[in-house]
Amino acid sequence: MVEPQSLQNLSAEELRELTTRLMTQLRHQSALLDKLTHENALLKRMKFAAQSERFNPEQKSLLEDEIEADLAAVATEIDALQEAQAPAKLEEKKVPKRAPLPANLPRREIRHEPASTTCACGCQMKRVGEDVAEKLDYVPGVFTVERHIRGKWACAKCETIHQVPVDPHVIDKGIPTTGLLAQVLVAKYADHLPLYRQEAILGRAGLAIPRSTLAQWVGSCGVQLQPLVDAMKAELLQHRVLHADETPVAMLKPGNGKTHRAYLWAYATGAFEATRAVVYDFCESRSGEHARRFLGDWRGSLTCDDFSGYKALIASGVTEVGCLAHARRKFFDLHA
Template sequence: MTSTSTVDLHHSLGHYLEKGHLTHEIAILRRHRFGKRSESKSRSSQQSLLDDLVDEDLAAIESELETLAEAGRRTEPALSKPRRRPLPPQLPRTEIRHEPESTTCQCGCQLSRIGEDVSEKLDYEPGRFSVERHIRGNWACKQCETVVQTPVAPAVIDKGIPTTNLLAQVLISKYADHLPLYRQEQIYARAGVELPRSTLADWVGRCGVELTPLVEELRQQLLAQPVLHTDETPVPMLSPGKKRTHRAYIWAYAPTRYADLQGVVYNFQPTRAGEAARTFLADWRGKLVCDDYGGYKAGFAGGITEVGCWAHARRKFHELLERNESPIAERALACIGTLYEFERRGSELPAAERQRLRDTEARPVVEKLRDWLTGQRSQLTNGTRTAKAID
């Protein structure tokens, strides 16, 4: 066997294994989505939310399978697809005409318009639906029997009805405004448009796949920054086939507020293992602002510089003060508040002046606070909440 044949074999095998893995994932998700649990008469809002997530995952995986199928397409008998409902006729329509740049044939004859193809996309502006009518004229040359038509413009969802405006509305409503898809379905129905949750979930899943390169590009730009902030937040994750959720984590990474690049990358992980941060940061060796979670320690041993987070340190003293458990907490919070005030004063200053403010005014406060806390800590028993806050 030649080396080329070996490479082709490995490629085909990898393609087959990936397709098999995705197909298995779909089977598990569908078993959860359409199993006995969906037959229950009384369904909670929480279950509706979980069903939305499953539908989104199904759409994302199906989108990846379509990409794999496109790469290694084989001739298969066409399957009949359900007919799509026409868009409501009462919605306002905007006609967008697409005609060739030239109506002169390559042979020199004048083209004649012989018809047109019309496709409709559902558009949305805040509070109002409308329909875009894309009319692509068919132009023919009688002399050489040539037909010319402007090609269909690329779309996020090929042959789908939503415009980018509508897709953006669904995503922003779900992720920024925290409107679950079943509520969006109700809102759109009041506007006279029926958009089932399953359809909305399909759109969300496919948009997630299409946005993946953008997320990776943002990650690469973040890793070019000298200083990053990070924190991890627990979220419930539904395991298909199981009747309960377990704790997963979303790790957030962002540059400082003074950086030229402003953005956040959210990295979902099924556990809180420190390997998640090490994999995301890879060969990055900058300064990492974080809490004292042990999962970051291996990165610090590998060359990342640890920078403690004042917000996390302050929180421990704030919790003590709320419980009235420590007279030390009030004074510590007052000192930290002074440091915060310096930062507010310096927020609009150029970097050099902000550094001078920190050196001349903030540094003495930090040093005094450290000396005082060290003295207080020497009088405390290990394991107390006050001792832990100081540590």
């Protein structure tokens, strides 16, 4: 700080120099204040604000289902009260049109007929029509057992036995059919239903199948499906534009019981390609060597973020296509 009394003893040149120095300090303090204000706003947004950059219309409130259920319950109670108060009301209630049930669903007819078709007056009644009401029913997981019976045929003259060979199965000498295996895989990977929950579902049906057995089924199916993965990869590498990204997943390290950060690399065709395919490559690290090994001699346009692991691919002849979603994210942060 400069004392006011000392300013009187300064020359004009010294005053200009002092003013310049003070203005420089003021600009520096102002810039520092702006920087700290921005960082504080960014940290508060990262901690308290919504993480998504836009509202997803498919993301519904968890309370909406409860609200709809409560409204339906109240409407049912109101209808019951109105019917009790005015049973002789002849006006038909306006019911919203309901879409017909799909024609491909199997139908089971349940007929309701009077115990006797003889009228109280003694005359025989004649059928003049019927009313049909369709109700949608659901039977949880219906399990059936396939009994494969292979007859043995013997020739007395040749002293030989003939029998039809066993059909190939995904799991030799296992109890699951392809239908059950498909259900386990779809429930686990498409419906995100862990094996321990599937174990409980099977248990309610009276089937004691431990999750270790279910895990063995999943592993065996993975081996059997590997040729399909290889064919998808070969088809994928025929396209000139690919998308690539990697996401961390927790992997349990054998022996020490601790988790290790592994990565699931995803490769997909372009949005405007006729073939819509995604191939996943599980790797234990984020090294760019995994991407180079997967793509091999492929040389096309790769849409990816600015991760350094792709730089060796770019240097070897792959055309880099910057991801606009990542670029937009920076502008969005600055705007927010």
